[in-house]
Amino acid sequence: MNADSLSITCPILSVDDKECVTIAHGEGARLTRELIQRRILPLFSNDALASFGDAARLPSVSGQLAFASDGFVVSPLFFPGGDIGKLAVYGTTNDLAVAGARPLWLSLSLIIEEGLPFATLDRVLQSVAQAAKTVGVQVVTGDTKVVPRGAADGLFITTSGIGHYQDEQRYDCRDIRPGDALIVTGTIACHGMAVMAARENLGVVAEIESDCGSLLPAVTALSHAGIPVRAMRDATRGGVAAVLHEWSLACGHTLTVDENKIPVNHVVRGLCEILGLDPLFVANEGTMLVAVPDEFACRAVEALRQTAVSANAVCFGRVSQRKIAPVTVIRSLGREIPLDEPSGAFLPRIC
Amino acid sequence: MKYVDEYRDPQLAATLVAKIRNVATRRWTLMEVCGGQTHGLLRHGIDEALEDVVEMLHGPGCPVCVTPIESIEKAIELSRQPQTILASFGDMLRVPGATGSLLKAKSQGADVRVVYSPLDAVEIAKNNPNARVVFFAVGFETTAPATGLAVLQAQRLGLENFSLLSAHVRVEPAMQSIAQSPECRVQGFLAAGHVCTVMGYDCYQEFSRKYRLPVVVTGFEPIDLLSGIYECVRQLENGQCDVANEYARSVRSEGNVNAQSIIEQVFKIADRPWRGLGVIPQGGLVLRGEFKQFDADSRFPKSSAQFAEPPECLSGEVMTGRIRPPQCPQFGLACTPQNPLGAPMVSSEGACAAYYAYQSRPRIAEVGAEP
Numbered sequence: 034m035n036a037d038s039l040s041i042t043c044p045i046l047s048v049d050d051k052e053c054v055t056i057a058h059g060e061g062a063r064l065t066r067e068l069i070q071r072r073i074l075p076l077f078s079n080d081a082l083a084s085f086g087d088a089a090r091l092p093s094v095s096g097q098l099a100f101a102s103d104g105f106v107v108s109p110l111f112f113p114g115g116d117i118g119k120l121a122v123y124g125t126t127n128d129l130a131v132a133g134a135r136p137l138w139l140s141l142s143l144i145i146e147e148g149l150p151f152a153t154l155d156r157v158l159q160s161v162a163q164a165a166k167t168v169g170v171q172v173v174t175g176d177t178k179v180v181p182r183g184a185a186d187g188l189f190i191t192t193s194g195i196g197h198y199q200d201e202q203r204y205d206c207r208d209i210r211p212g213d214a215l216i217v218t219g220t221i222a223c224h225g226m227a228v229m230a231a232r233e234n235l236g237v238v239a240e241i242e243s244d245c246g247s248l249l250p251a252v253t254a255l256s257h258a259g260i261p262v263r264a265m266r267d268a269t270r271g272g273v274a275a276v277l278h279e280w281s282l283a284c285g286h287t288l289t290v291d292e293n294k295i296p297v298n299h300v301v302r303g304l305c306e307i308l309g310l311d312p313l314f315v316a317n318e319g320t321m322l323v324a325v326p327d328e329f330a331c332r333a334v335e336a337l338r339q340t341a342v343s344a345n346a347v348c349f350g351r352v353s354q355r356k357i358a359p360v361t362v363i364r365s366l367g368r369e370i371p372l373d374e375p376s377g378a379f380l381p382r383i384c
Numbered sequence: 385m386k387y388v389d390e391y392r393d394p395q396l397a398a399t400l401v402a403k404i405r406n407v408a409t410r411r412w413t414l415m416e417v418c419g420g421q422t423h424g425l426l427r428h429g430i431d432e433a434l435e436d437v438v439e440m441l442h443g444p445g446c447p448v449c450v451t452p453i454e455s456i457e458k459a460i461e462l463s464r465q466p467q468t469i470l471a472s473f474g475d476m477l478r479v480p481g482a483t484g485s486l487l488k489a490k491s492q493g494a495d496v497r498v499v500y501s502p503l504d505a506v507e508i509a510k511n512n513p514n515a516r517v518v519f520f521a522v523g524f525e526t527t528a529p530a531t532g533l534a535v536l537q538a539q540r541l542g543l544e545n546f547s548l549l550s551a552h553v554r555v556e557p558a559m560q561s562i563a564q565s566p567e568c569r570v571q572g573f574l575a576a577g578h579v580c581t582v583m584g585y586d587c588y589q590e591f592s593r594k595y596r597l598p599v600v601v602t603g604f605e606p607i608d609l610l611s612g613i614y615e616c617v618r619q620l621e622n623g624q625c626d627v628a629n630e631y632a633r634s635v636r637s638e639g640n641v642n643a644q645s646i647i648e649q650v651f652k653i654a655d656r657p658w659r660g661l662g663v664i665p666q667g668g669l670v671l672r673g674e675f676k677q678f679d680a681d682s683r684f685p686k687s688s689a690q691f692a693e694p695p696e697c698l699s700g701e702v703m704t705g706r707i708r709p710p711q712c713p714q715f716g717l718a719c720t721p722q723n724p725l726g727a728p729m730v731s732s733e734g735a736c737a738a739y740y741a742y743q744s745r746p747r748i749a750e751v752g753a754e755p
Contacts, residue, residue, distance in 0.1 A: 231488055231502060299385050304390060308500075309732055309749035357744035366606055368429030373741040 035274065052149045055056050059179025069177060072155060074139075076162040081138070081173035084202040090171035091138060096199055099134035101125050102193035110157065110187050110232040114223070115245030118160030120318060121190040123247050124269070126168045131321055132264040133204050134196030136168055140238045141175035141192055141277050146185040167364050170194065201319045206264040206324070209284040209354075213263060215350030216332035218343035219244060220271055220296045222315035237301045251343040253260030254353060255323065258336035263324040267317070271375040274360065275321045276314040278374045281359035290350035290372075313362070314375045324352065387633075391605030392428075400610035401433055408437040408617050413569050415562070415705050416612075417555060418576035419446030419733025420604050426742040428606045430613075435641035438613055441569065441705030442738075443574050447523045447730035448475045449703060450658040451551045453691045456481035459549055463494035469491045469512060471505040474498040478730040482691035484522075501529075502534035502564065503545060509538065509546035519681050522551045526578040528669055529643035532650035535671070552669035553656060556587055557578045561664050562704055563595040570705060572616040573607070575603040577631040582647075584639025588627045596625045603631040614732045648749040650675060659727065660693070660700030670723050699726035702735050709736040710752035 058064045071374075076081060081089035105121045124138040145154065165172055183316060204210045229235065229242040235361055248267055257263055266276045277288045290313075297305075297312045306311050325333045337346035358371030386690055415421055425431045431440050444450055460481055464699045470486065477487040477496065490496040495515075499505050505519035511737040521531040531552065538546040540572035555576055575588060580601045584731070598619040602612030611630040619626060629635055647669065656668025671679045693729060695697075696714040697719070709715050720723040721740060728734030 127540050134720075235500065277462050306385075357746060364428045365394060366397045366430070366433070367394050368433065370427060370429050370742050371744050 042283075048114060051151075053148050054154060054179055056147050056179055056181065059145070059177065067179060070363065071149070073158060073177075076158055077165070077172040079170065079173060080144070085102040087182065089138070089197075090117055094137070094145040096365040099129050099192070099196040099198060100133050101128040101196070102191065103128060105190045105192070106186065108186050109228075109231055110153065112228045112243055114227055114242030115239050115318070116157060116160050117188060117190055119164045119245055121192045122161055122164035122170070123245055123318060125192040126170055126196075127248045127319070127321070129196035130193050130247070130252045131204075131267050132170060132196070133200070133202060133252070133265075134151065134198050135171040136194050136196045136249070138195045139165060139170050139192050140194075141172050142190065143175070143177050144185050144189040144191075145177065145179045146187050147179055147182050149187055150276040154188070155234070157190075164247070168249055170223070180205065198364050202261070204262055204264050206266070206280045206283040208263045209280055209286065209324045209352055210263070210326075210353050212327050213245045213324050213347050214327045214333075214349050215288060215290060215352065215379055216325065216333055216346055217268075217273060217296065217320065218248070218337055219317075219320040219345045220298045221268065221296060221317055222301050222305060222312035223354055224318040225272065225315035226301045230304065234283070235304070236259045236343045240272045241298070241300055241304065241344045244317055244319040246342050248321050248342060250318060250340045251321065251337055251346075254336045254340045254343070255333060258332055260325055260329050260333045260336065262333070263326070265320045265321050265323050267319075269318060270316050272312070272314045273322060274372055275375050277365070277372065280324065281282035282321075284352070286352050286354060287356040287359060287361060288350060288352055288360045289363060292365055293363075294347055296345050296347055296349075313372065386542045388605065391603070391607040391654035393607060397606050397610055398609065400614055404434060404610070404614050404617055406439055407621055408623060411437055411439060412571050412617055412620050413439045413441060414572045414574060414613065414616050414684040415441040415443045415570040416574040416609070417443040417445040418561060418578065418604075419449070419731065419735065419738075420578070420733050421574060421576070421602060421609060423738045423742075424604045424606065424609050424731065426738045427491045428608060430609055433610060434613065434746070438617065442660070442702065442708070442735040443573075443705060444562070444703040444730060445524070445555060445579075446472075446703070446731050446735070447551070447553055448479055448551060449699065449727040449734050450558075450661065451476070451479065451522050451618070452659045452691060453481055453521075454657070454686070455549065455551045455726035456486075457483060457691050458680075458686050459518070460484065460489050460494075460709065461687060462518050462549070462680065463489045464492075465516070467514065468644065469495045469497060469508055469516065470510045470520060471497045471499045471508055471517050473500075473522065475731050476522055476734075478521060478724070479725050479727045479729075487612060487743045490605050499651070502531045503537060506537045506541070506543065507535050509540060509543045513545060514699065515545060517546050518549055519546070520549045520551070523578050524553055524576070524628070525554060525582045525647065528651060529582060529640075532646040535650050535675055536646070538678060539675070544677070546568075547678050547683055548668055550651075552651065553595045553658065553664075554653065554667055554669065556591065557664050557667040558571055558661065559591065561661065561667075563591070565596060565704070567706065570597065572598040572600070573614045574616065575599050577601060577603040577608070577634060580629075580631065580635045580639065583638050583689060584637050584642045585635065585687075586629055586637055592625055592627050599627045601627075601631045601635050603634065613682040620650050621743060660703050662700075692697040694725050699736070700727050702728055708751050708754070710743070710748040711754060712736070715752065716748065
């Protein structure tokens with residue numbers, strides 16, 4: 034009998050506890066506390082978190098607040114141009130930003146699949162912290178759950194955010210009127226195709242990067258330029274087409290975009306062509322649509338182009354009285370063709 | 385973008401539209417064979433632009449649409465077996481069988497996976513040695529070589545857990561069946577560019593002579609489609625019926641000989657039922673005897689259950705060009721992409737799906753009211 038066989042090991046705590054998350058880390062006891070105190074709190078130090086209470090006590094704010102929530106289940110967790118952590122911060126803060134609110138506070142809830150390496154979790158959390166810093170939002174509360182293997186796909190994140198409306202102006206897509214101009218703030222379909230290329234190992238030679246980023250600077254640029262924006266919406270799931278259909282339904286008019294003016298990176302376009310996908314239906318994570326009165330279109334585009342996230346902004350469409358269909362595209366031959374609503378394409382989970 | 389933008393050039397398109405109008409002294413009835421061409425025509429509004437000089441009938445070239453209901457039911461049945469992974473192309477998942485679809489089976493727990501290449505299914509089999517992996521292969525001669533390669537690869541790797549449920553079909557016999565029909569109104573065919581890339585177009589010489597019909601190999605972009613239509617109309621006006629190639633950047637007369645030899649090596653020609661069209665002599669490809677160990681049809685005998693098409697679905701009439709989709713009384717009402725009665729409403733190459741996606745409601749009403 035050698036020395037090794039005499040060594041005593043705990044049957045519950047295996048060596049894995051040091052390398053990856055186990056069910057025990059979600060039981061709410063010592064390991065949960067250690068996980069939070071060692072890996073999460075140091076990244077997000079702020080007054081609200083410091084008390085380690087069940088609820089965050091937030092300072093009072095005058096004026097109206099905005100509240101948004103979003104769940105993130107992207108697979109793979111890391112993709113060119115971003116990861117689930119970055120996505121979880123920008124996704125919710127972009128929802129606040131396009132509503133006209135400055136993001137202030139964020140909650141962070143993690144559902145971790147047993148077996149997730151700590152190295153992966155740490156990388157994601159660092160990414161969350163970095164993105165929160167970029168936006169200027171504080172992570173003030175959160176939750177951690179661990180589910181058995183197979184009950185989740187690595188890591189799911191939910192974030193909820195509170196924002197503060199900056200001015201009197203209220204954006205409402207029901208206010209969109211015939212004659213208004215439609216602006217898109219950047220090249221479309223990058224996120225969906227980046228995730229798809231990473232997930233399906235499509236062997237694309239040139240790497241496609243997700244546009245995953247904060248839209249707050251773009252919203253701020255429009256506000257500083259004094260543009261009386263009618264509506265803004267980030268074109269996430271369902272892509273630009275989904276936003277156009279939502280807006281058309283709300284305002285009752287026809288929204289028309291010009292295919293030749295839609296900004297699409299040529300690698301993305303090539304991949305879409307090969308797979309038979311219309312870039313208008315593919316998801317974005319840092320690109321939004323803006324509707325403005327026609328006379329402000331040029332100034333709005335100019336203001337957006339001063340900001341990195343919207344440097345490729347273009348006016349690509351118009352609103353008119355209801356015509357042949359709610360949403361139409363002027364296709365390359367100049368004919369106006371209806372654009373169908375997105376309906377369950379076979380894309381991987383992308384946000 | 386190179387190889388795309390030059391084939392969508394609005395000015396060149398306008399010139400071609402004018403040329404077609406100039407040459408046509410009457411209205412001609414043409415059929416585009418492939419569903420990809422149908423979508424191209426409708427997506428860019430070419431059918432409407434030429435409406436008074438050319439009537440476009442939409443052909444049977446949507447492999448997903450013609451996959452028989454029994455094959456879909458067999459795939460669903462296999463996917464529900466324990467320790468089984470069923471892999472297919474995304475388009476196949478929403479196609480309705482008699483008892484549901486693969487998507488429904490997936491939502492009920494079946495392991496159904498979307499692949500982009502048949503070789504991915506072999507990879508799945510390699511990585512899951514304890515699972516039975518069935519690749520549900522659909523497509524014309526365009527995809528058959530890739531399926532053939534997958535079988536050869538599985539053989540090379542000695543994979544016993546890989547098998548193929550083949551629903552491969554051949555285009556030319558389907559064109560024969562349409563041309564032979566006493567009700568055939570087609571005066572010229574736009575042959576399917578991708579199929580011809582593999583098979584070439586020598587095989588159409590006899591067909592063209594026999595039925596006295598022009599056959600023009602045509603691509604999928606607006607300029608390709610307009611060039612194909614122009615050549616077809618020009619021939620008809622001159623009383624010619626020749627085989628012509630308007631997709632020369634992709635198609636050679638002899639086709640892709642290497643790809644053909646893979647088809648030849650792995651498959652043999654067989655009669656095959658086409659959904660909505662009935663049995664087409666020599667209309668399908670089945671695995672050769674020496675690959676029997678990969679043939680899901682012989683490895684897993686099918687149940688004796690009989691399945692019938694919903695009688696209200698007129699997909700057979702649509703795919704043989706007897707009616708246009710909006711002329712079906714169920715179009716857009718009882719049959720939508722969310723609740724399809726037949727495959728042409730959900731396949732990305734289906735004619736009904738093309739009308740649903742790209743035509744305005746007033747236009748649909750107009751076409752639907754045609755006699």
